[in-house]
Amino acid sequence: MYNPENSGLYEKIWKPIEKSLKDIETVFYSPSGLLNRIAFAAIPNENGQVLSQQYKLTCLGSTRNLSDSYSSVQGQSGMIYGGIDYNTDTITLKKLARPYSIDKQAPAIKNEISRSLRGAAWDYLPGSRSEVREISRIMSEGNMLPKTLLEQEATEESLKAMNGNSASVIHIASHGFSFPATDLYDFRRSQMAGSGHQAYTNAENPLMRSGLLFAGANHAWAKGRSPSGAEDGILTAYELANLDLSATSLMVLSACETGLGDIKGSEGVFGLQRSIFMAGIKSAIVSLWEVPDFETMELMTLFYENLMKVRNPETAFQLSQQEMRTRYYDQPSLWAGFVFIR
Known part of the structure; x- marks a missing residue:
């Protein structure tokens, strides 16, 4: 090599x-x-x-x-998201939002999407459904108590409702985004041109330019408007950072480029990676680049199998990456894209 x-x-x-x-x-x-x-x-x-x-x-x-002393996952609860329907209609979104009680202090960001991105849409990830079903099975056999939210039920509200009372492990298999900074002059010019509120692509705050997609996100993403009476399905790093998820030992973001964001010298990465720890989560698995569905599912399956055996996320990740490295040694793009951070 x-x-x-x-x-x-x-x-x-x-x-x-x-x-x-x-x-x-x-x-x-x-x-x-x-x-x-x-x-x-x-x-x-x-x-x-x-x-x-x-x-x-x-x-x-x-x-x-x-x-910091860090060893095993504390608690037995798991919240798992995958097989998400990004085209869930707004009526269904409003209906699904009702059971959740969301702290009014938790920020809800409803931006209009820049015109250059309108008409685009996020595709369904079939591999993510298989991934989370397998993870749920492994967790259950390992005496954990997973709750799996698929398709329309994988709402932004369900995650925000964990504010102050979060699961021990949160796994999100979805699309993620991280846009680079734009020139401030270009940003102001786009505002003057009538592009509406700060868009995800040209927001000055780097935590607004990174995020995760939940049910119904395509309505806001493609049309530039958010549904009334429900979250828009686009969870920004800013919103995540303002939640209290301190009961969570581990968050796994099985999505593309979730470890990226603005880099500010020795201050680190300003994006989803930063927001995870601002929310009080103890450790995370994020990605540095796009990893294919099948290999992602392989790694995640290995990880949770090992986690149920050793109960230490860091050790479980290292064992899993070692196995993936053995399988795809000459293809680091398939085994080295995810990183464990604490």
Whole structure:
């Protein structure tokens, strides 16, 4: 796997510190700047191995987390989302919203979508339905108590209703988005041109440019309008950050590029990754790039099987990624796209 074409990262990032890692087995690292977009587990060295074969790598959202005691999942409850119907009609959305009591202090962002994106739509993810059904089965056999929300029932309200009383594990298999920053002048010009409220694509706040899609999201995304009497199905990182999900030990975002966002020097990534920890969640699994449905389902199935055995999310993830690496060693794009962060 080591060759001149992919050795640049090792030479620039790892080799300078390697002499200080003699006899070290576990490495805690907290990426800065653009390093947040690199899958350290897949960096190849001069011996033909990748770093995850040499070390037990632990990614930290911040070095202050080194002092935190972290081991197993606390509690037995699970909330699982998948097979989501992004075209759920507005009447059904309003009906499904009624049973949920949402804290009025939890922000509800209802933006008009920029005209350049209107007419676009999010496709159904058939693999996500199979994924969450399998995860639900594994959890049940492991003496956990999962609640699985599929199709129309996978609403934004159901997640916001966990504010202050969240599940031990939250798994969301859906579409995610992360838009880059636009020039402030272009942003103001688009506002003057009549594009409406701040759009997800050109919002100044980076937490408004990242998010997850729930039932009925295509109505707001494609038409630029939100339904009255119900959430719009577009959960921004800003909304997530303002929830209290501190009872959750682990959030798994089985979606594309959920680990991305604006990078501000040593302050880290401003996007879904940041919002997860702002909400009080202890750890997360997010993605750095798009991973195909089948391989994502493979990894997630392995992960939950291992989690039920060892009860430690970090160890379970490392074991699962190791197995995926064995299966697809020469294709790191299929096994290294997800990262565990605490």
